Amino acid sequence: MKIVTIVITTLWLGTLICSGSPSDMEPGKGTSSEMNPSSDSLLKTILENNRTLRTAWESFQVAMLEAGTGNTPPNPEVEMGYLYGSPSELGNRLDFSVTQQVDFPTAYIYKSRLRKIRSYQAELDYLIVKQEVMLQAKQLWIEHIYLNQRERLLEKRLQQANTINEHFKQKLEAGEVSHLAYSQSNLQLASIRTEFDQLLMEIRNIELAWTEISGGTEVEIRDTIFPLPIEILPDSLLNVYQQSPQMLRYSQELQSKEEEKKLAVSETLPRLKAGYYSESVLDVKFKGFQVGITVPLWENTNRIKQAKSEISFAMEDAQRYTNLQQREVRQKLEQLESLRTRTKVLEEALGSGRSQELLAISLENGEISMSEYFYASDFYYRNEQLLLQYRRDLLVQEAELLKVYY
Numbered sequence: 361m362k363i364v365t366i367v368i369t370t371l372w373l374g375t376l377i378c379s380g381s382p383s384d385m386e387p388g389k390g391t392s393s394e395m396n397p398s399s400d401s402l403l404k405t406i407l408e409n410n411r412t413l414r415t416a417w418e419s420f421q422v423a424m425l426e427a428g429t430g431n432t433p434p435n436p437e438v439e440m441g442y443l444y445g446s447p448s449e450l451g452n453r454l455d456f457s458v459t460q461q462v463d464f465p466t467a468y469i470y471k472s473r474l475r476k477i478r479s480y481q482a483e484l485d486y487l488i489v490k491q492e493v494m495l496q497a498k499q500l501w502i503e504h505i506y507l508n509q510r511e512r513l514l515e516k517r518l519q520q521a522n523t524i525n526e527h528f529k530q531k532l533e534a535g536e537v538s539h540l541a542y543s544q545s546n547l548q549l550a551s552i553r554t555e556f557d558q559l560l561m562e563i564r565n566i567e568l569a570w571t572e573i574s575g576g577t578e579v580e581i582r583d584t585i586f587p588l589p590i591e592i593l594p595d596s597l598l599n600v601y602q603q604s605p606q607m608l609r610y611s612q613e614l615q616s617k618e619e620e621k622k623l624a625v626s627e628t629l630p631r632l633k634a635g636y637y638s639e640s641v642l643d644v645k646f647k648g649f650q651v652g653i654t655v656p657l658w659e660n661t662n663r664i665k666q667a668k669s670e671i672s673f674a675m676e677d678a679q680r681y682t683n684l685q686q687r688e689v690r691q692k693l694e695q696l697e698s699l700r701t702r703t704k705v706l707e708e709a710l711g712s713g714r715s716q717e718l719l720a721i722s723l724e725n726g727e728i729s730m731s732e733y734f735y736a737s738d739f740y741y742r743n744e745q746l747l748l749q750y751r752r753d754l755l756v757q758e759a760e761l762l763k764v765y766y
Contacts, residue, residue: 402579406497407490409575416489423482431471436460436635451642459635459650467626470619477616484612487605494766497573498759500566504581506752507563510745512584514556517741520720521549524733527724544730548737586751589700590758594693597761601685604764610678617674621667628660692761699754706747715740 407413441455528545531537570579601607633652638645719740723733 402501402581403494403497405574405577405579406493409577410493410497410573411575413490413493414575416486420482420486423485424479427475427478427482431468431475433460433462445641454640455638457635457637457650459633459652461631461633463631464626464629466629467623470623470626474616474619474623477612477619481609481612481616484605484609488609491605491763491766493573495759495763498763498766499756500569500573501581501583502586502752502755502759504563504566504570505583505586506748507559507566508582508584509586509748510559511556511563513741513744513748514552514559517737518549518552518556520717521545521552524720524723525549528730541730544734548734586755589754590762592693592696592758592761594690597693597764598686598689600764601689602682604685607682607685610674610681614671614674614678617667617671621664621671624660624663624667628656628664630654630656689761692757696754696757696761699750699757703747703750703754706743706750710740710743710747 437457437459439455439457439459441453443453443455445451445453525545525548528537528542532539532542567580570581571577631654633654635650636648637650638647640646715736719728719733719737722728723730728736
């Protein structure tokens with residue numbers, strides 16, 4: 361089957377440039393319990409349990425059966441007639457016939473080709489759904505890592521805010537700071553706690569999304585390190601997209617319309633009919649064969665014109681999708697390069713990452729005021745969070761570009 365070639369090729373290439381691993385085409389061959397998975401085992405869990413993939417697999421099976429129907433000649437016809445003679449001396453008459461009608465022979469050649477094309481289209485449809493599910497899973501995984509990193513960042517910030525709040529509480533009791541400074545410390549602590557609670561809610565929501573996409577299997581992800589970005593060669597990627605299931609689906613649709621036109625031409629040709637016939641009256645019997653042919657006048661009027669029009673539409677649609685796909689891939693590559701540049705610039709600007717600790721030390725030593733600390737600390741934290749967003753967006757964009765390998 362052509363599908364085997366596509367699956368093996370794309371998944372083999374995917375293992376070279378993606379962190380996902382290949383799996384059997386059919387979903388539902390196993391189950392997984394709660395775990396802290398790697399990207400490989402996580403995607404395997406999705407392949408085995410995702411309900412959308414299960415539905416797509418069943419749809420694929422139905423489409424395969426549907427493609428194989430209607431390609432055979434109609435059922436043979438058996439007829440029998442018993443006629444009473446009048447006057448009775450004439451005797452009774454018994455007629456019996458068996459006939460079979462067939463299309464013009466070339467029609468079955470084109471029907472066979474259409475069956476193969478439609479079976480292939482069904483396989484491509486399944487692969488397209490699979491790619492979308494795998495992309496969604498990869499993006500959820502990246503988003504979960506991003507939230508885990510934010511949680512770790514906020515935990516550290518919350519710990520620092522608690523320490524500073526306790527420090528100012530002691531100074532207030534000793535009369536060394538005003539109530540205003542202590543109130544500002546309380547306000548910052550409350551603000552960070554609120555943000556932390558909101559973050560925990562986001563993590564819970566994404567855990568629910570994981571349960572949904574994994575078909576009810578609970579998956580716990582504690583990863584806090586993003587996978588390394590992958591170097592993508594634009595020309596090679598564009599070539600792969602030319603053989604993607606989406607592009608092949610359009611080319612197969614065009615090929616299907618061309619075969620349908622040939623079939624329409626064949627169906628305008630005369631149908632053939634042949635069979636056995638017998639007639640018996642008294643002791644007289646007639647036996648023999650009968651043949652017939654249809655006269656193609658109006659049954660398939662305008663079928664060929666319709667088929668030609670559908671070919672033109674399919675050709676334009678395939679070209680439209682090709683241009684759209686190339687433009688989208690190039691745009692995403694440009695966005696990816698922009699994200700890489702912004703990420704690198706912000707990484708260099710943030711430096712060693714000890715600014716928060718130095719700010720806390722300066723505040724405790726009285727070198728800066730509470731207002732100055734709040735402003736500088738919040739500014740630094742927002743940029744740290746922005747860096748995490750850039751890294752997440754870079755990997756999400758990368759996953760979208762590489763979905764053709766899933």
